[in-house]
Amino acid sequence: MLKRILSGIQPSGKPHIGNYFGAMQQHIALQEIPDSEPLYFIADYHALTTVQDAATLRENVRGVALDYLALGLKPEKSTFFRQSDVPEVQELAWLLAVVTGMGLLERAHSYKDKIAKNIKSSVGLFYYPVLMAADILIYKSNLVPVGQDQVQHIEMCQDMAGHFNQTFKTNIFVRPEARLSATPKVPGTDGEKMSKSYGNTIELQSDEKELKKVIMSIKTDSTPVDQPKNPDTDSIFALYSLFAAEEEKAALAVRYRAGGMGYGDAKKLLLEKVVAYFAPYRKKRAELAAQPEYVEKVLQEGAARARPIARRTLDEAKKACGLI
Ligand code: ADP
Numbered sequence: 001m002l003k004r005i006l007s008g009i010q011p012s013g014k015p016h017i018g019n020y021f022g023a024m025q026q027h028i029a030l031q032e033i034p035d036s037e038p039l040y041f042i043a044d045y046h047a048l049t050t051v052q053d054a055a056t057l058r059e060n061v062r063g064v065a066l067d068y069l070a071l072g073l074k075p076e077k078s079t080f081f082r083q084s085d086v087p088e089v090q091e092l093a094w095l096l097a098v099v100t101g102m103g104l105l106e107r108a109h110s111y112k113d114k115i116a117k118n119i120k121s122s123v124g125l126f127y128y129p130v131l132m133a134a135d136i137l138i139y140k141s142n143l144v145p146v147g148q149d150q151v152q153h154i155e156m157c158q159d160m161a162g163h164f165n166q167t168f169k170t171n172i173f174v175r176p177e178a179r180l181s182a183t184p185k186v187p188g189t190d191g192e193k194m195s196k197s198y199g200n201t202i203e204l205q206s207d208e209k210e211l212k213k214v215i216m217s218i219k220t221d222s223t224p225v226d227q228p229k230n231p232d233t234d235s236i237f238a239l240y241s242l243f244a245a246e247e248e249k250a251a252l253a254v255r256y257r258a259g260g261m262g263y264g265d266a267k268k269l270l271l272e273k274v275v276a277y278f279a280p281y282r283k284k285r286a287e288l289a290a291q292p293e294y295v296e297k298v299l300q301e302g303a304a305r306a307r308p309i310a311r312r313t314l315d316e317a318k319k320a321c322g323l324i
């Protein structure tokens with residue numbers, strides 16, 4: 001049976017290697033799975049909870065589109081679109097909201113974290129998981145590839161699907177499952193989870209000079225150069241492991257444990273890897289940036305494919321609850 005794969009990414013800033021190794025890399029790889037139908041969208045409605053300036057939002061949306069295409073998203077394989085070009089999702093979100101208990105949303109870690117980080121609390125921010133559930137359910141998605149921090153939202157979506165089906169005595173909604181990458185929680189330059197909102201990111205778009213500055217600033221412990229170091233607790237090693245082959249990883253681990261190597265040397269090795277890995281992406285991105293009509297055409301064609309699927313599910317849901 002055809003497996004529908006769906007994920008969204010918020011245009012809330014520049015993507016970093018956490019987004020890449022947690023989410024974007026799997027999105028691109030999953031295009032190649034036989035019998036799958038991937039749908040990826042730019043979650044602009046969601047980004048409005050934090051980006052509240054029209055020019056910035058437009059620029060960010062354009063940026064995410066360029067990023068995905070430059071990283072290898074193939075429009076002939078994946079349906080790629082802007083969330084707001086399928087407004088049906090908002091109507092479905094309401095139908096889910098009426099069967100969603102306050103308690104379910106009150107337990108959301110991401111809401112609590114955002115409030116703790118002084119992001120302005122709003123009804124939209126609280127309602128965010130309902131809209132996310134509508135995104136997933138409207139396409140009857142089977143698999144949702146995301147990083148660790150989104151898993152709770154997918155569990156909430158499973159609950160909402162169950163509540164809706166049970167309340168309205170239907171089986172319209174399919175139970176979606178999260179799919180994690182091998183590295184669902186990439187550490188940032190301070191050792192915490194890498195995140196745009198923590199200021200600890202290594203951005204994909206950075207050139208060598210910017211990368212050098214950021215990588216050299218990675219926090220380390222104060223073990224002296226001559227002493228042995230533990231690769232398993234060090235973020236430089238964790239980041240290097242994302243790029244290196246098994247033999248390279250093993251070789252660096254030996255140097256850590258032997259002592260005599262400073263963290264500065266490990267940072268240089270990491271820098272080389274990051275620069276080389278993302279060079280083709282940066283080149284492709286610059287080429288695509290010169291073709292704005294092409295990028296817009298891809299998004300519009302994607303929306304034209306996604307919208308009929310969404311319309312069909314919404315009509316089924318409206319019928320189930322007595323609105324049609
Ligand atoms: P951010 O926390 O930087 O704002 P987003 O919320 O935009 O990131 O996340 C986009 C995608 O990237 C999500 O699927 C999320 O789970 C994943 N992701 C974000 N940060 C990381 C990380 N440090 N490690 C792994 N995956 C991540």
Ligand code: TRP
Nearest residue numbers: 007008009010043046132135136
């Ligand atoms: N909340 C997700 C994030 O911050 C983005 C998102 C919105 C999403 N709707 C989605 C992810 C549906 C997967 C499925 O990363």
